[in-house]
Amino acid sequence: MGKRAQKRLLDLVTYTWLAAGAVLMVLPFLWMISTSFKPPAQQFSKSLIPDPPTLRNYIELFSYRDIHFPILFLNSTLISGLITVGQLLTCAMGAFCFAVVRFKGRDLLFTALLLTLLIPFHVTLIPQFIIFKALHLVGQRAPLWGTVPLWLPAFWGGAFGTFLLRQYFLTIPRDLVDAARVDGASLPQIFWRVYLPLAKPALAALAIFTFQGAWNDLLHPLIYMPAAPNTTLTVGLSLFQTQMAHGGKFTVLMAGAFVSILPLVLVFFFAQRQFIQGIALTGVKR
Amino acid sequence: MEYGLRPLGREKIWLWLLLAPTLVGLIFGAFGSVLATTGLSLMEWDLLTPPTWAGLRNYVELFTNERFLRSLSNTVKFSAMYVPGVVVLSLFVAVLLNRPIRGVSLFRTCYFLPCVTSAVATALVWNLIYGKDTGVLNYLLTRLGLRPVCWLCTENALYSVVVVNIWGAIGEGMIVFLAGLTAIPREYYEAAEIDGANRVQQFFRITLPLITPSIFFQTLISTINAFQAYDYIYMLTRRAGGESTVPVVVFSIYRNAWHFSNYGGASAQAIELTVIVAALMALYFWLEKRFVVYE
Numbered sequence: 001m002g003k004r005a006q007k008r009l010l011d012l013v014t015y016t017w018l019a020a021g022a023v024l025m026v027l028p029f030l031w032m033i034s035t036s037f038k039p040p041a042q043q044f045s046k047s048l049i050p051d052p053p054t055l056r057n058y059i060e061l062f063s064y065r066d067i068h069f070p071i072l073f074l075n076s077t078l079i080s081g082l083i084t085v086g087q088l089l090t091c092a093m094g095a096f097c098f099a100v101v102r103f104k105g106r107d108l109l110f111t112a113l114l115l116t117l118l119i120p121f122h123v124t125l126i127p128q129f130i131i132f133k134a135l136h137l138v139g140q141r142a143p144l145w146g147t148v149p150l151w152l153p154a155f156w157g158g159a160f161g162t163f164l165l166r167q168y169f170l171t172i173p174r175d176l177v178d179a180a181r182v183d184g185a186s187l188p189q190i191f192w193r194v195y196l197p198l199a200k201p202a203l204a205a206l207a208i209f210t211f212q213g214a215w216n217d218l219l220h221p222l223i224y225m226p227a228a229p230n231t232t233l234t235v236g237l238s239l240f241q242t243q244m245a246h247g248g249k250f251t252v253l254m255a256g257a258f259v260s261i262l263p264l265v266l267v268f269f270f271a272q273r274q275f276i277q278g279i280a281l282t283g284v285k286r
Numbered sequence: 287m288e289y290g291l292r293p294l295g296r297e298k299i300w301l302w303l304l305l306a307p308t309l310v311g312l313i314f315g316a317f318g319s320v321l322a323t324t325g326l327s328l329m330e331w332d333l334l335t336p337p338t339w340a341g342l343r344n345y346v347e348l349f350t351n352e353r354f355l356r357s358l359s360n361t362v363k364f365s366a367m368y369v370p371g372v373v374v375l376s377l378f379v380a381v382l383l384n385r386p387i388r389g390v391s392l393f394r395t396c397y398f399l400p401c402v403t404s405a406v407a408t409a410l411v412w413n414l415i416y417g418k419d420t421g422v423l424n425y426l427l428t429r430l431g432l433r434p435v436c437w438l439c440t441e442n443a444l445y446s447v448v449v450v451n452i453w454g455a456i457g458e459g460m461i462v463f464l465a466g467l468t469a470i471p472r473e474y475y476e477a478a479e480i481d482g483a484n485r486v487q488q489f490f491r492i493t494l495p496l497i498t499p500s501i502f503f504q505t506l507i508s509t510i511n512a513f514q515a516y517d518y519i520y521m522l523t524r525r526a527g528g529e530s531t532v533p534v535v536v537f538s539i540y541r542n543a544w545h546f547s548n549y550g551g552a553s554a555q556a557i558e559l560t561v562i563v564a565a566l567m568a569l570y571f572w573l574e575k576r577f578v579v580y581e
Binding site for chain 2: 090126
């Protein structure tokens, strides 16, 4: 077999495997979308194309009484937004100190921070719950006090975000700091005017990660906001599913699932590069 | 201490202000939590009556509590299938995508999609796919003349859940491996080609040793994720009354604390899980020293 033919064959094998895998990855999403447009009577129909397609499920979804979908949407947006702001701000502050400033105990502190990456998150669940309960912040009404236990911890930094931003800050040329110093800039000014604007790509990557993690989180809202309507999309959908088990409509459930993933899918399509760079940034430069 | 900007005079205050959130997180959020959970694990407390000292009773009970032992064995079995599954499959996809072919970004998007979307939402579809009488998978099986399978019954649920978890994690592993693969210099392969090495030899002699750092990293991350896996398991295996057909340790912690108000017992379980993960990490780092090749 010649070299050309060998390469052709290899290409064919590659495409076949990749395409087969890609179909398996995407099919559940197609099934979700297709079912959400099917008339409820055909909820178990095995055809991928709804016949006839209908918007009824979406109308029913948004007029549902017990689990008020717009409120869930609002709660999820608010919580994820605040978590993202908190992480970007506090992780950048910490990362700036570790990457730029010279102070006693810096390396020790940074090592301690990295060590926390190895602490499984479930260890933090119970003490945090007890503290927030003692502060009477559990079971309050969303969106105001009831959401505090979910987003407040995002305002005390975190190893992942601080590490990611520090790595990026280290690539910013030091001459800029010296120049700013000569111009009489203070520490916070250098942080705010020099480093933050230059770190936009890394900040964008961290923002996307954080927002995604917060939006998709199930366990924390399950602990702090377990009942509708004071809850998030993820818990709402899981409650919705329980109700569906007693003779509900899967078509409406799929409409709910699709609406809940839509914002992130859109962000992903428009900011794919940041997503992928972010993973590469944390995965390779360790 | 060699590099860095020295804070001048009163700027020291700014330094500590900027560092304050990180310090609070370190002291209260991370290390404080470990200490607090350890303390709680030595007590009996339902948060309503005052706590009482239990000593090591919660830990002793873990060894005899059949429910906990079952959840521990589920977590271990789950991880033993999930970790190699994710590492091997995502490496396979990455190696294919690293060849000079068209449509790389389209493929990448497809494989990454489940990593973006919430496990809760996609688990709802998987429920529809795995359904016993009405599911898509059994429909296909019967069309092929096979008998339908009860995918989410106790005897199969663990495997079905592992499949969905792997499906949801391939994308991230793929990105990590792609980054590792593109960093291998082309000259190595050219030299090997001249020496007459075939593709299989090239893979095992060049590619595999040089991406051991990525394999190490991905195995580490997948292991941590496996021991914390919750969302898909909760959504696919819960039954009436809050039970699960495949209870894992995190599920058991959640249920003990927030359904049975047994905060001491739940803390002991959390600590035990942490110790297991820490021991595994230590093993990994020991293996890293011996087998991982850094250029």
